[in-house]
Amino acid sequence: MADVILPRLYGCYNCRKHVALHDDIVKKDFVAGHRRRAFLFSHVMNVVAGPKMDRRLLTGVHMVADVHCSDCGEVLGWRYEKVYQEAHKYKENKTVLEKFKIVKLDW
Numbered sequence: 001m002a003d004v005i006l007p008r009l010y011g012c013y014n015c016r017k018h019v020a021l022h023d024d025i026v027k028k029d030f031v032a033g034h035r036r037r038a039f040l041f042s043h044v045m046n047v048v049a050g051p052k053m054d055r056r057l058l059t060g061v062h063m064v065a066d067v068h069c070s071d072c073g074e075v076l077g078w079r080y081e082k083v084y085q086e087a088h089k090y091k092e093n094k095t096v097l098e099k100f101k102i103v104k105l106d107w
């Protein structure tokens, strides 16, 4: 029998709703501030974005929107709506999920 490769899913730590795939991680060693670990994802699912706002992060001022779990409403991270510095442009339209806010589902 052929091995079945199941997608490695991350879920919301609160309600376990599927929010991201491990394969969509762009950057694993992301720091979310106050030394909290986070992952940068090219694509996430089942999240809703809050209002866009300019916010000062470790790398400067960026336009971001908090992202909430679509089921329980918990804030899981943020999405880069607009990045002003050329060196960080690759983050635009990508989403950061804080490591302690997501859990591995069955892997």
Ligand SMILES: [Zn+2]
Pocket (backbone or CB within 6 Å): 012, 013, 014, 015, 016, 017, 069, 070, 071, 072, 073, 074
């Ligand atoms: Zn949730």
